[in-house]
Amino acid sequence: MEPVSLIVTALTAGAVAAAKDTAEKGVKDTYQGLKTLIKRKFANDALAQAMVEAKPEDIKKAEGLLKDKIVEAGVDKDNEITKLAQDLLDKLQEQPGGQQIITQNISNVKYAATSGTGNASISGITEHGTSKDD
Structure with a gap:
């Protein structure tokens, strides 16, 4: 995931998790630290x-604008911020239900994979032509 999407995803998922009473202190502290740096x-x-x-x-509604602001301010080039955003997502994934909190917004992807449990049905998929990596 490119840094700007990583940061927005961490902010969104962190806000959801931090609002829950069950969120670990480490998650809340990391989320607060990320917001402070940004x-x-x-x-x-x-x-x-x-x-x-x-x-x-509200973050989701204005995601495009927030991404633009992140790029304009160079937030996506700040290694400390991107490392903290990844750390927050890692901590969230370790929590019960944490994987469900995280929503990845990836653009320009040819193929994506997701995992989970339960029943699924996929049909009507057709691929034509060939693709060439840039």
Whole structure:
């Protein structure tokens, strides 16, 4: 996942998890630390700071704008922020139900895989032509 999507996914999933009483202290602390670092990068952008503090559903609604703000401010180039975002997602995956909290938003993907439990039915898939990697 590219850094900008990693950061937005971590913010969204972190907001969902941190709102739950069952969230571990480590998850809440990592989420707060991530928000603090990102808000420092957005020091002169009140809208971007507000977006970092937004509810998960509001982050999703304005995801494109938030991604633009992240790129403009160079947040996606900050190794400390991307490492902390990945650390948060890793911590979330370790929690019961954590995998369900995380939603990955990946663009320009030719094939994607997902896992889970339960029954599934897939039909009507047809592929024509060939693809060539860029």
